[in-house]
Amino acid sequence: MRVLVFFDLPITTSENRRAYTRFRKFLLKSGFMMLQESVYCKLALNSTAANAIINNIHKNKPEEGLIQLLTVTEKQYAKMDIIVGDIKKEVLDSDERLVIL
16 A cells, blocks of 8 residues: 655644654655655555554644545555656756866
């Protein structure tokens, strides 16, 4: 099974930003991997493990914002369509900026 976490947290104040950072770090330390910005995923062995993961997220949620959880089976997760659009690269892959010392 997979547990997917979708969240939209406010970052208007410094306290909101700290809460966002704490929640994101909690997800990463708990073994979640980022699929997209604000979309994280973790593998669970069974529904009991998935429920434990969900309970742990409830205990570590920030005060404000929207957090949504979705549990899917591996078969459902494997059927995910991945559609690649225009890739925006921030890193140059060419030797255009290569510096030889």
